[in-house]
Amino acid sequence: MSEKELLVQAMKDGDLDTSLRLAHRVVGEKTPALEVVGALIQGIREIGEAFERFDIFLPEMMLASNAMIEILKVFEPKLKAESPEAQTISGKIIMATVKGDMHEIGKNIVITLLKANRFDVVDLGADVDSLEVIKAAEREQAQLIGLSALMTTTMLGQKEVVDILNDMKIREKYKIIVGGAPTTQEWAARIGADGWAKDASSAVALAEELIQRKGVA
Amino acid sequence: MGTPPYRIWEVIERSETGEFMEEKDFIHKRLLVEIRRAVQKYKIKYDPQSPVNADDGLADAVWNAAVETFLAIGIYNKSTHRVMAFTRDEVNEALLGLPGSYLFGAGKDARPFTARKVEDKNPPFMLYSPDITYDERDHFKACVAFLKEPLLDGICAPILENFFGHKISSHSPTELGGSLMHAMNLKEAARLVGRPGIHCVAVGTAEADSSQIHVSSQDYGIRTTDSRLVASITEFMTDREMLNKAVHYQQFGCYSGNLAGAIYGGYAGGAEGTAVLQTMYHLMGTLLYSSHYEQNFPFHLKYGSNTGREMLWIVSVYSQAIARNTKMPQTSNGFANAGPGTMMLYYETAAHALASTVSGANLWEMAPTRNKYHNRGTPLEARLAAEVGYGASLSGMTRIEANKIVKTLLEKYERDIPEAPIGKTFQEMYDVDKAVPRPEAAEQYREAVKELKKMGVPFPY
Structure with missing residues (x-):
């Protein structure tokens, strides 16, 4: 070796x-x-x-x-x-578990793999207000927002972030990935997210794909 | 008889006075490290050939590892960033105070709820619960359908997803309204089927402390003869909202259970660490929340279920660790992969009920489709679990005998776990108006029982 x-x-x-x-x-x-x-x-x-x-x-x-x-x-x-021109990070991502939801393990697993794959990740933790997510994305000049929810009663927090971004007319600035036990690809499409990740590996692959498509990396 | 709250204010004070620590340090430097250390020290080893453990020494090793780890790490309070620590004397004192048995429910519907022993010949307390959400228009009838089941000793009802047509949002007025609707549906259904005093564990629609407090009422809501749940945060953490619930339950005067699901493959690692962690949660419930019982649902990180081989081993080991070393009543909450109307769901249910019953647990069955799919749960799978629980206990089934049958059952379904069929909805399986199974669903149930009997699964008749 x-x-x-x-x-x-x-x-x-x-x-x-x-x-x-x-x-x-x-x-x-x-x-x-x-x-x-x-x-x-x-x-x-x-x-x-x-x-x-x-x-x-x-x-x-x-x-x-x-x-x-x-x-x-x-x-x-x-x-x-x-190679001074090369990107040393794959992209900047805001991660949060949505408002009212204290479950973090799924989000933390995704963050672990994202960081190991050279993404710069800002972890906002759990039970994060929708507007706080957006303010953090603006402040950090993120390319992507990842939103986790583990309960049917908190999934609406994912929709709320998308809705507020639309209302603020800055939706196109960010790619949005949603995930968590009760969520599905259909749910992601219905609320206007850019993608749904069923597990941590697919979240990393999806983040790479979306950020590349956005022309950052 | 209830358990007195365990030094509740002295314990809660530790939220403010305990050692300051960042959450990531609690997880990475304490929980992970101490569980791994205890697993190695006590030589705890998963055996795939024993999904139902029959080794008393292993169960006791898991118990000792759990007590030692609990004392080493304490409980983290996310609201105050402090560790709430306990002493061995406190553990001993709190466990000594457990009465070992309660009377759940009221009047003629009251039932004893006890700390069963390993290979106990007394049938388990049967708590029927689908643990999934139902359409608002069918929620009441779903409650009725469950409450019609003769072997039901208690119910944790179907959950509401909508309230007056609005999707229920956590910590909002819709959650308060939906929680009260849930409680009222449940109590009205219980009265209409002639079981007004039946024990209810409610309400699952209420996530927030305010919603739980909102439904406490001897007149129209959840009574003191019912019980309530207080959860923890993954893993081994609490916060002020959880403590608010625990204090409310004590001061309102109802029973309470600690809702705990250690995650297999998560921070505790494999089956060995998960069994230790699930056992530790019983101590958390007793000492932190003054819970009267433990509601256990360890689950697989990837599948969200607990009927796989390694999950059944975990269930059998921690159940035995508790049954052999404490007088704390425990329920074993099944999470199946498959949905209603599939044979796979019946195989999974029988395996979970068998492993739990012979290991000293009471039964809390059954959440189909990893409790992920709306409307996909019926009383039939809970009925099957109850019949298997009665069959196993009344026939005096041993753990070795149960292990043999569970292995046969696993051969029928374990390879299908990753892509389990989601089956049918409650509305497809039941005549909703009459709240009874449709003829084809009833016939399939009878066929399932016949096949399970041929495989050696015990039934009471």
Whole structure:
């Protein structure tokens, strides 16, 4: 195994100490940072897929994602130096569980994978007022808003965000993804969201697709 | 007999005086770490060949791991960002105060609700509940249909999604109105079927503390002979709204249960950690909320159900851990993958009822289609669970015998869990006006019972 491969494996194992030790060694080598980061992204996608299959569980995925985030910090200066025009993040996303809803685990899983896939994520937490979501998106100049709801009585919070964006005539500024147990693709279409994610991996893929379509990345 | 509230104000004071901590640190540095440590220390290991555990040593190890982890991490209050900690003496004192049995309901409809033992020959208390939402126009008749069931000891009614045509929105006037409509439908239905004192766990339409308080009434709402639920926040967290509910239930004078669903695959990790966490929730209910019982619904993070092999193992292990070490009555709440009118739902229901009954739990059945699909729940699956619960207990079925049958049942459905059929609606299965099953649904039920009997599933007659 090369040191690059060992680094990817340490990240997948969630071994932060080994990951950082190897990262500092590999970053000093001749291998382009883009190539190493590409291998790491492939590795974290495999972790996401393993989690979706339940070959691993949330704690293991969180450890791997945390290692990934810390490794990327080591490579970021080299990445910028190698290709100043390249995007070091995939896009900026506002994430929230809607008003009246305290359930956060689904949202947090999505955030974990988004961050590991180089998205800049602002987590507003749970029970977030619709207007606060929009104000945060404006303030942070986000490209995408992700809204989670776990109850039939709180799903309306997702619709409320879309409605207010329409009323404020800024709907086109943001892509909106909704998710959560009671939600469906039909619900997303009915309220005018741009997409519905059934799980964390599909949320990442959808975010990439929507932001690319928006012409950011 | 009720349990006295456990030092309620001294406990709540810890919301303000406990150790300050950020939520992510509580989850990452305490909960995750301590559960993993306890699982390793007590050598807790999931056995896929034993979806119904028969190892007393394992059940006791899970109990010891749960107590140790509970004492190590405390409970996080999201409203104040403080950890509410407890001592071993407090755990012992609170558990000592549990009477082990209550009388749920009123008058001729009152029923004993007890802390059953492992392989107990006394039938489980049968709480019928679909745990899903119904059309407003059919909600009352759905309540009637459930309340007509002879083996029903208590009911947690169908939930409302609309109120006077408006979609109910959490923490809004529509939720207050819908919650009262729910309570009134339930009580009126109970009176009309001749069971005015039947025990109700209500109301599921009420998410907010204000909505729960709104329906408390000896005259037109939920009475002191009924019970109410207070939940927790994933995982092992509370907030002021939950504590408001707990205090209201104590001061109103009704029974209360702690609604807890540890997530398999979530922060607790696999089956072993999830079993420990679900056991810990019983301590949270007793010491934090002064709950009279524990309403358990551990579920699979991906599927939202608890009838898969690893989920049944979790159910059997924590139920036994509690039944062997406490006098706390517990209910086991089934969440099936398939919908009404499918054989898969009946297989899942039988497996969940069997695993729970022989492990010392009372039954709270059955939420079909992972409680995700509107109108897709009927009294028939709850009836099946009740009959299996009676059959298993009255026949003196052992855990080893139940394990063999559950494995046979799993072979019939576990591969279909990811793409389970959603089946039919209540309206398709029932003559709604008469609140009885349509002839074809009744015939299918009889056929299902015949097939299950051939597979060795015990029925009382």
